[in-house]
Every structure is written in C-alpha cells, then in structure tokens.
Amino acid sequence: MLKTKLILERLDREGRLLERRCQPAKSFTRSFIELLYISHAQIQAASPYSMTDIDLLPRDVDSQGAGRYAKHNLRIGASPGLSPTRCEPGIDSVGYSYRVKILGCDLGIEVGVGTTAVTPTDRRLEQRIGHGRRPPDGAPAVFESYTTGDDNNSAPIYGTDRWTASAFMPAESHRITSVRVKIWKAAGDTPGNVTVLIQGPDAADDPRPSGVTLASGTILEAAIPVDTPGDWVECTLATPVDLYAGHQYVIIVQALTGNSTNDVKWRTTDAPTYKRCSADTPSYFLYSMNAGVDWSTNPAYCFMFEDKGQSVGEFEYGGCELANILLTGLAPHDGEFTIRRYFTNHCGQAVTVNEAGMTAAGTRYTTGYAWPFLIAHDIVAPGVAVADGELLRATYVPQITV
Amino acid sequence: MDAKAKIKTKPELAVIKEEKIPHLLLPGEVGAVLELTVKNKQGKVTEHRIMRSKSFVRQFLEMLWLQAVPIEEDLLYELRDINNVLLPISESSWNFGCVAAAGELDVGIIVGTDSTPPDIDDYAIETLIDHDAAPPTAGRLAYSDQVIAVPASDATTSQFTITRDFVNASGGAITVNEIALYVKGFIMRWSDWFTFMLIRDVIGGGVAVPAGETLTVNYREQAVV
Numbered sequence: 001m002l003k004t005k006l007i008l009e010r011l012d013r014e015g016r017l018l019e020r021r022c023q024p025a026k027s028f029t030r031s032f033i034e035l036l037y038i039s040h041a042q043i044q045a046a047s048p049y050s051m052t053d054i055d056l057l058p059r060d061v062d063s064q065g066a067g068r069y070a071k072h073n074l075r076i077g078a079s080p081g082l083s084p085t086r087c088e089p090g091i092d093s094v095g096y097s098y099r100v101k102i103l104g105c106d107l108g109i110e111v112g113v114g115t116t117a118v119t120p121t122d123r124r125l126e127q128r129i130g131h132g133r134r135p136p137d138g139a140p141a142v143f144e145s146y147t148t149g150d151d152n153n154s155a156p157i158y159g160t161d162r163w164t165a166s167a168f169m170p171a172e173s174h175r176i177t178s179v180r181v182k183i184w185k186a187a188g189d190t191p192g193n194v195t196v197l198i199q200g201p202d203a204a205d206d207p208r209p210s211g212v213t214l215a216s217g218t219i220l221e222a223a224i225p226v227d228t229p230g231d232w233v234e235c236t237l238a239t240p241v242d243l244y245a246g247h248q249y250v251i252i253v254q255a256l257t258g259n260s261t262n263d264v265k266w267r268t269t270d271a272p273t274y275k276r277c278s279a280d281t282p283s284y285f286l287y288s289m290n291a292g293v294d295w296s297t298n299p300a301y302c303f304m305f306e307d308k309g310q311s312v313g314e315f316e317y318g319g320c321e322l323a324n325i326l327l328t329g330l331a332p333h334d335g336e337f338t339i340r341r342y343f344t345n346h347c348g349q350a351v352t353v354n355e356a357g358m359t360a361a362g363t364r365y366t367t368g369y370a371w372p373f374l375i376a377h378d379i380v381a382p383g384v385a386v387a388d389g390e391l392l393r394a395t396y397v398p399q400i401t402v
Numbered sequence: 403m404d405a406k407a408k409i410k411t412k413p414e415l416a417v418i419k420e421e422k423i424p425h426l427l428l429p430g431e432v433g434a435v436l437e438l439t440v441k442n443k444q445g446k447v448t449e450h451r452i453m454r455s456k457s458f459v460r461q462f463l464e465m466l467w468l469q470a471v472p473i474e475e476d477l478l479y480e481l482r483d484i485n486n487v488l489l490p491i492s493e494s495s496w497n498f499g500c501v502a503a504a505g506e507l508d509v510g511i512i513v514g515t516d517s518t519p520p521d522i523d524d525y526a527i528e529t530l531i532d533h534d535a536a537p538p539t540a541g542r543l544a545y546s547d548q549v550i551a552v553p554a555s556d557a558t559t560s561q562f563t564i565t566r567d568f569v570n571a572s573g574g575a576i577t578v579n580e581i582a583l584y585v586k587g588f589i590m591r592w593s594d595w596f597t598f599m600l601i602r603d604v605i606g607g608g609v610a611v612p613a614g615e616t617l618t619v620n621y622r623e624q625a626v627v
Contacts, residue, residue: 001427002457003432027625028625029625030560032625033562033625039499040585041550063495065496068475068593118627327463335460360470400462402457
C-alpha cells in the first residue's frame, strides 16, 4: 500500500525553521490513476485516452514512443519559476520544442489558498498561488489589455455567422472577474444581449478557441453604447476562473440574437502591438462564420479589450526536485522517496497557504505535445501563513508498506 | 474424464459502474483491491472474495520514481527483474506496460502456489503455475488474454481494473496461493524490455480452482482521497 506524507515547513531568511506541519496526504487524484492506466494499457497514439489538464481542457494522452526517444509521462521533476521544463513525447521533438515545454511552476508541487475539500476529479488547485512577486490584489486590477490605437475600425458581431475572439496571454496568474470591451451598435439596432466567453486555446501553437468555456458573462443590450466611437463596457463573469501566466486564452464575444442589420461592433486597431500570444500563430484577432466550428485569424488587427481580476499574491517557485529513493531503515514502512519544492515570499505581504498539490506530465506522441495534470491535491488546515521574506518548503513523501 | 473446460481467450471487460467501486482502501491510500471469482462451466459463481492487496513491492516505487525524476538513459537506475538480475532501467514509454496475451507468463497477472508472506524485496512469484498450452496438463492453468478497463471514479475513489482468467482444464483441482502483477521495463541502450514484478499477494488459505472451473482475478488499482 502506498501512503503519502505532506510536510510544510516555514523558514526565515536565514533558513531557520519557524514552523513544521506534517499531515497524511489525502492526495492522489483520478489523473494519477489515469496516467498509470495509460502506461499499464500501453495506450497507443491511434486511440489516445482523453484527460483533463490544469486549464480544464481535454487532452489526448498516450504511451507510445519510438525507438530510444524519451517519454516523460508521470514526470514531476520541474524547473524553477517560469523556466520551461522539457517533457519528451516519445518522438523527435526538436521541431516542436514549444509544444513539449511546460513552465516550471506548472509542473511538480504547487500551493494555493483554496479551502474546498478535495475530490478525486479535481483537475487544478482551487486557487493557485502564482510564481512571482506580485502582492495580493485588494480589488480587481487590469492584467492584460489592449486599449490604445483605436483606428475607427470595428468588427461586426451577430447571430451564428459572426463570432469574434481576442487571444491573450497573461503575464501573471490571476482570477479573472470581468472583461471590458470597446463596443457599439448603430442607432436603432437591436442585436440583443452580448455574451462574453473565456475559453482556452485548441492547441499550444494555435489560438483558436477550444470550445470549452471556462467562464462567461452577459452585457445587456441596453448597456451597449450607441454609434461610434463606442465606449468601454464591463462584463462581469458569472463565475470567475483562474488564468495561469504563460497560458493562452481567448475572449469570445457573441450577439446570438442579432443579424447583419442588427449587430454589435467591436473596436479594433490595425497596427497591433500586443505581442503576448502563441509562438507559432501570433494572431489576436479571430472570427468564426459558422458558430465556432471554424475560426480564421487576421494578424493585422487587434481588438480593444481589458482582462480584469485579482491575484492572491505570488511566491517565487524553486525547482521541484526528487531525492533518491530509500528502501532500508524506514520501519514501519518499507520504501519512500521525497518530492520537494521551495517557495519564497517576496511579494511584500503575508500569504496563507491552505492547499497543496502536484502535477505530472502527460504527453501526446503523434503531434508532440505535453501538458500538466493534477495528480495530487490536499487541504492544509489550519493554513500556513508565510510572511514576506519567509520561505515555504513543501515536501511530499510517498511511502510503501507491504 | 470431465469434458474439457471451455477456454475463453479474453475475459469479460470489468467496466465498473460508479456504485460498484469496492471501498476497502482508506483515505490517502494508493493500492489495489484484489477480487477473486471462481465459476463453474455453467457460469455459476462457486467462490468469491474481495480483499485489500498487500500490494506494491519495491519495484513499483522504483519505477514510479524513475519516471517522475525522470531518470534518462545516460544516468540509469537498477531494478531487479523476475530472474533476480539487476538491470539498468531508465524512463520509457514501455515502463509499467502490462498488456498480456493468452499464455504469456512474463507480463500481466501471474498466479502461483507458494504461500510465503510478501516482502518488500520480492521480485518474482515464488512458485509459478505454468500456462496450460495443451490441456490437460496436471498442475497448470490456461492463462487468458488480459484486459484493462478504463478508469472510473466516484465521490472518493478512482480506479481501473486489470482482469485475467485462469481456466482449469488440467483434470484436477489446483489451489492458487499467490498472485502477482508483472510489467515491462525498458533498457534504452539495449532497445529491449524486461519483466519486473510490481505487486505480490498471498491468499490466506488459498483459492481452490476445481477441475473444469475458471478463476477470474481482478486487480483494481485505486487511489482514495
């Protein structure tokens, strides 16, 4: 039987131990069982197994590899912070290096502030503490935006024939609570209410929406400004969702009951300077003419938007390291190894850690992708308050007993 | 002479409905539940047991660790295979693989007759019950194809089930006392795979498989929150 200990230790600037918590981990989730299943069953790329990644997107994972190419399914060891960790998919991935890199802070041990009880189907921490030095936001702040260069152009939005989307990539993790878009309608037009959706991308190198909605909100028709140049309208998301630094997302705007003579128009610029988007398809302007089945891009334009939300504060993530395995002198159990990560609080305020977890890599052979999946999740009660300047050492120790 | 038992090459897929996931593990445990079912030629259940597996021996922890680090072929870590040979294993797409065809004895669920208690350092079944390729052969069981059902979960437990049938067409009763799970591990430099034992269980009192009957072994690997 395998049981796991979770140890959280708070250290001062000099590395002196201030507090130590040791608790049995509740821990391993369905994603861990799924990765084990994929390996046992030797799932091949022709019939992959669908898992849900930390962006709540479905991902096809397999256990196929060619020759001596590495296959990093179940990889937990990770680079520090935003440094990429290369997770090999079982083929020559040199030509797809951006697909197989998982940010260091997305792999291995992570910590957060959520307090909701763990379930087997948890796919992400409830509210992860991101990597960096940002203090907690006391009120919603603007994270990503494109608000300059309005060139008096607009894209029409109506029915199922005209959906539009703006791709963006947060530089800092946060919980998005609202979206502001610069829109307008012609006098007398009745496009109906506007729906705003937040979705993840279809693939690492393609900003086209995945079709999986992470959050949504509504702008009432009466709130849509009349005539050019339009104005900024804020759409509060019904259920805020965490967006992770370095991950790509899209804001989709729809006017589902509108038509070509009763439409909403989203202001654009034709000299975009917003550069945070996918590596391979740097387009922030997307549109669909068939209800989201197909999406087209136009890198010459960018929509006017703001992404607003709040951060719970950030820690600097060290690397996630795995110490050597031990199989003697451990009575009453028989074997163990250690997974450990340091988090440094330089955000200027105390942050209380209420949850911890681990992600591991799953990979796709055919197209050479790698994604992180949450394999362990624990609630820490009471929470561990990490003051500014202190370090948190989080350790998982899987132990087996025969 | 008894009519020959019909040998099914592939056991029924043990797809588990949510409400049927056996809950024998405690919160926080990762392990296996072992289910043993003996049926006669008419399909009637003559014995049925469900128990916690004693579970993982050191090779499970070692293989999990070298995938997690990951240990690549230029570094290597030695695992003991079923022939008691230390072999330099690295991470690979083959590791943990246990797809087993009928008659294969070097992968999948394996049965034996020894009742020595499991130990962390066990590396192979103690006394193998061989595959009966040409029944009737005394003391042998016919190993079926192995199937692995897709994962399922309920409010507390995630699992998948590995299933293998063992048909007794030997003409005499056979008592199974030990059950193990063998998987593949790959040596990149040699481009070859070898067999490692992950689990070994001893069944208290053994499970008797009368002549003409079939033992179905379900290993349900589970994680409980």
